[in-house]
Amino acid sequence: MHNSFSEQNIGFSAKNKEKTDKNNQPESFLGQNSSTQDLLDKSHTKQSIKKKRILTGDRPSGKLHLGHYVGSLQNRVKMQNSHEQYVMIADLQSLTDESFKSENILEIMKDYISVGIDPEKTTFLLQSQINSLYELTFYYMNLVTLGRLERNPTIKEEILQKGYKDSIKAGFLCYPVSQSADITGIQADVVPAGKDQIPMIEQTNEIVRKFSQQYNSNCLREAEILLSDQPKLVGIDGKSKASKSLNNAIYLSDNEKTLREKVFSMYTDPDHIHVHQPGKIEGNVVFSYLDSFYEDKEHLSELKENYKKGGLGDIKIKQILFESLRAFLTPIQNIRLQLKDEDMISILKNGTYNANIEYEKTIQEVRKSIGIYSFD
Ligand code: TRP
Numbered sequence: 001m002h003n004s005f006s007e008q009n010i011g012f013s014a015k016n017k018e019k020t021d022k023n024n025q026p027e028s029f030l031g032q033n034s035s036t037q038d039l040l041d042k043s044h045t046k047q048s049i050k051k052k053r054i055l056t057g058d059r060p061s062g063k064l065h066l067g068h069y070v071g072s073l074q075n076r077v078k079m080q081n082s083h084e085q086y087v088m089i090a091d092l093q094s095l096t097d098e099s100f101k102s103e104n105i106l107e108i109m110k111d112y113i114s115v116g117i118d119p120e121k122t123t124f125l126l127q128s129q130i131n132s133l134y135e136l137t138f139y140y141m142n143l144v145t146l147g148r149l150e151r152n153p154t155i156k157e158e159i160l161q162k163g164y165k166d167s168i169k170a171g172f173l174c175y176p177v178s179q180s181a182d183i184t185g186i187q188a189d190v191v192p193a194g195k196d197q198i199p200m201i202e203q204t205n206e207i208v209r210k211f212s213q214q215y216n217s218n219c220l221r222e223a224e225i226l227l228s229d230q231p232k233l234v235g236i237d238g239k240s241k242a243s244k245s246l247n248n249a250i251y252l253s254d255n256e257k258t259l260r261e262k263v264f265s266m267y268t269d270p271d272h273i274h275v276h277q278p279g280k281i282e283g284n285v286v287f288s289y290l291d292s293f294y295e296d297k298e299h300l301s302e303l304k305e306n307y308k309k310g311g312l313g314d315i316k317i318k319q320i321l322f323e324s325l326r327a328f329l330t331p332i333q334n335i336r337l338q339l340k341d342e343d344m345i346s347i348l349k350n351g352t353y354n355a356n357i358e359y360e361k362t363i364q365e366v367r368k369s370i371g372i373y374s375f376d
Contacts, residue, residue: 054079055188055223057088057127061099064111065249066325067233067242070292073115075192075228080121086186086355087117089348092127096175097162109344111252114336119347125355126348127182132356132363136181139370141174143210144203149173154199180204184220185359192226201225217369219362233292238267238285250325252332259329263289263322268314275313286317294324 056076058064064073079085089108094100109124117124127133149155155176159168176199183191183204191201205222212218232241235248242249250262266286272279281287281304294300303320306312367374 051082051084052189053187054083054085054190054192055088055183055186056085056192057090057093057182058108059090059094059097059099060101060104060108061094061097062101062104062244063107063251063253065242065244065251066289066292067235067249068111069115069252070230070233071194071228072192073112073117075230076112076122077116079192080118083190085122086125086188086351087112087122088125088127088182088355090127090179090182092133092178093175096169096172096178097158105348106341106344107253109348110336110339113339113344113347114332115252119351122351123354124348124351126352129352130185130356130359132185132359133178133181135363136185136359136366137174137178139366140177140180140207140211143207143214144177146173148203148206149176152176152199152203154196157196176200176203177207180207183223184208185362186355187221187358187362188223189221190226191223192228194228194232198225198227211366211369215369215371217365219365219369230292234285234288236262236266236285238283252329253336254329255333256326259325260322263318263325266318266321268317272314276310278310279307279312279314281308286314286321289321289325290317293328294320 056072058068058072076085076087089105091100091102091105105126112124113119150173155173158172159165164172179200180203183201184207191197193201201223208220208222211220234240235242235246236250237246237248239248240246250259254262263286266289268284268286269280271277287304287307290300290303303312303317307317
């Protein structure tokens, strides 16, 4: 599961600089200052087989952790080679549950880049800076009923979890509509996500069908969800999945001391008191992390056998896990140390600029289909 971090190009900032400069003069994107090389590059792109387009996104509610790595980040590192990948920082969506903190945007960008999501292959975009999303969401509001929104299983679950009871905000109830705008506006074919996002994609596709029928138009496309084949990473307390709100996650940016503390406080087998006693693997957090992060699978099966038989202590397996997580995190953190805030902002700004062009194409078609008045 490890990435070959040694192959990673950490000299992206020089290459990206070129794009950033272009971003300050957007007209160069429109071809006025095209060099021969630019033209060659463009004709090459046209000739190549069209890759499927992916949109994924995260709310900037905190730094990313190992659960995000297992569940989505490693998949994005892979998918960027076979797909046209867009990664959205969904800051508007984080307003709907009051988890919004603008300083998290930079941290998340650093998380993305340091694990190997490559800005040369992936387009990063900031939701709030895509103007057509506000407009698209407004049009879609007329294609869903309140009842349908209230029946969305993920929303129902979140209402319970967050204890909203009778004080459900309209913005919260409608965030699936805004997410539909994210997905359809970029014309995504595929949305890689966890099971909890299935209702969001269903609702998106219902909106697409309703739009097509009501306005007799085919300018929107339905998207497909691609479920992760990795089981959710458990929290260090073993109670549920790793999550920021439960304070039971190991962050990509945790230093050695914190990592050690977290690994050594992991839930194992409460009945495994003495080294010589047989221990349980099932529900043992150390082993579920080893399953995800320990590369030598053969050695891991031996360790499990020994643990089950008795004779292998918790301290020993925790030490092994600590070492392998340290080996996994160190190269990521070394890259992170080299990342400059201003480069993160340029990458995001540049990507948002490019994504805006795509969203703009959709909104033009949508306005035409609905018959929105135009002064032009
Ligand atoms: N709902 C997603 C989450 O909570 C974030 C998100 C917003 C998203 N817009 C998206 C995911 C579009 C995929 C596609 O994590």
